[in-house]
Amino acid sequence: MMLAEMGAEVIKVEPPWGALGRIEERGPMYGGAAPTFHHLNLGKKDIVINLKEPKGIELVKKLLAKSDVIISNFAPGTMEKMGLDYDECKKVRPNIIYGVISGFGDTGPYRPYSSYAPVAEAIAGFARQMGDTIDPAGPPKGLVGFFGDLAPGTLMAMAVIAAIRYRDKTGKGQKIDLAQFDSMFAYNTGVTTFWVTGKNEAERKKDDEERKKNAPDRDPIQQIGGYLKVKDGYIMVAGMRPKAIDALKEKLKVEELTKELVLETIANMTRMEAFHFFAEMGMPCSPCYYASETPDDPQIIAREMITQVDHPILGKMKAINFPVKMSETPGKVLSAAPLLGQHQKEIITQLLGYSQEEFEALVQGGIIAYQPDIDKQIENWKK
């Protein structure tokens, strides 16, 4: 999706029954897809290909011949079994950029094993660390947000652009192998901290506690940093700005600050009032929003982070904009997450140049989706 928002034509290839992620087994679907599918598939074209059929593989290779990048995240061995490993793909398109995304990577003893974001987060030490924030002797705890997927996914987008640059300059493609475990491991500064200090988490915690005891008057602001209750919810104060502390003392007309005084001061403020109160003094601070409230935030609106896309079934719907502002090449969100097989006619007859008969043979043979189903979904689409 990051590549699509930077202008790439991304053709999403799904199995006949729809990709994992499209189908929400345990919750409602909207316009043919789970909500997260809508979030993660803006800007893409869609085709269904039955990869169990030789004619399906043939079709993929025809697409490959006209493509710059192929990315997959099947169980290791799947691409090989389908005759779509890197060497085979190079025969079709010598300068192809061949990306594989997986939990553990294309090599190594855990290669065949499955993974999800929580798996990668746990093996890289984050779940244990999360559990430690509550009780070091207790169980690990999961993180919200799926950063075990989204952060590695962003690394992959970065690497694909890099490979595209390399190909611009040399004419050569290459293979990119991204593992969630490698990525999350690389993100974890706790590893280097262990290497440099020679002390594990428990030992360092003990050292920290010693230091706290011996430290002279620690700033009350540090002690009040954290999630603070106000009238209509919570704010987050990440304290520790000396100038802000002075400003606060001045504002409250006191020589010394106490936690009680500060909490008292904000107890009857709304989140927004308390947020601006601290932020204007230079204290890093935020209201603790629910995701459902964030779209109403004035900063998000001023930053034009919300746009609109047009979905054949759902009509006009909100979507989140490309998150980085680039003055010459702004990212763009141009279309909604696609319907299953939505662009198959365009892709096969225009891009690949198949005739109408050839197209229909593919439909009848169950190689691609049943076109009448797609037509029905699009027929009421008032663009």
Add this chain to the structure above:
Amino acid sequence: MKTILEDIRVIDLTHVWFGPWCTMMLAEMGAEVIKVEPPWGALGRIEEFGPMYGGAAPTFHHLNLNKKDIAINLKDPEGIKLMKELIKKSDVIISNFAPGTMEKMGFSYEECIKLRPNIIYAVLSGFGDTGPYRTYSSYAVVAEAFAGFARAQGDRDDPNGPPKGMVGAFGDLAPGTLAAMAILGAIRYRDKTGEGQKIDCAQYDSMFAYNTSVTNYWLSGKTEAERRVEEEERKKQRQLDPFQQITGYIKVKDGYIETSGLRAKAVDALKAKMGVEEITKEMILQRVENMTRDEAFHFFAELGLPTSIVYYASESWKDQHINSREMITEVDHPLLGKIKAINFPLKMSKTPGKVLSAAPLLGQHQREIVMSLLGYSQEEFDKLVQGGVIAYQPDIDKQLENWKRQ
């Protein structure tokens, strides 16, 4: 062309985690990254509350591999002059100061274009270069709270309780990765058109964009509380297989494993393995409770279940798989000697990322930068040292003098 960014020079004014992660990715792809610190050392280098190692906090070592370093006093006009000379010879300038700081120093985008017309000018910040919160400060936890993640984390334990922070600083590292991606995009655009541009990357924008719950709300029209009630209802109706019933963290003999029990075939596979007709969750738990983490991990993984060992960061690097992936390398630090470092996380067959040097000492490369790159004479260099415009060279020499390079 050996590395993707071998022809690119980056002037790096960033500090702490967000910017340094971004520039380290560029450095590992071959860019020459020149980290510019104030004379007293950058925020992030100095560890106020804990010990320092070889002149820096442990996290500084993690986030600043492969970079060159110069300390410049940007309050001194001579320091500003020096920066301008550097900008003229650079492809990218990246900073994450409080808004207005770059302008005050004379390094606005417009001013930098005068020095280098095709400069790629990246500003990283909490809230971005525009908008009502533009002047406010931020940290990873601030962005995470704004974007709804702290509330969601709190909801996991008690929807009526307080929000909770996430570990890992993804509110810095994920936006930092987006920024690296965008800079590469801008470099490509410049390759083809000759034009630079300005990149404005905000932690809040980024974390907002990462939150799939926002789209869930837009589509369903239901808040978190409403969706939770519905999800509870659905759970009651659902028949979970024994693996799904034990999804999460499972205690075994020497710690925990994690399993996301979502593979239908796993139940059949286990029945076959155990030679039984029926499986219950109690049977599974009983089977693994006396296994080591390693044994339990392989036991589940071989059944096709997504699963992992719950490691501490301090032990994850010993994992056999991480080692076979060559994710651990070594760098040579002038004071600490040979120390381990984490390798570039992607495997690229033609242009592998490389970790070539340790996080630098303060001002470590100033002589090379000022005299070789900028062409100053020895006298001009000495004048800068004496004037306190750059670091005190004898201090640097002292730290380097015992460095036994292999």
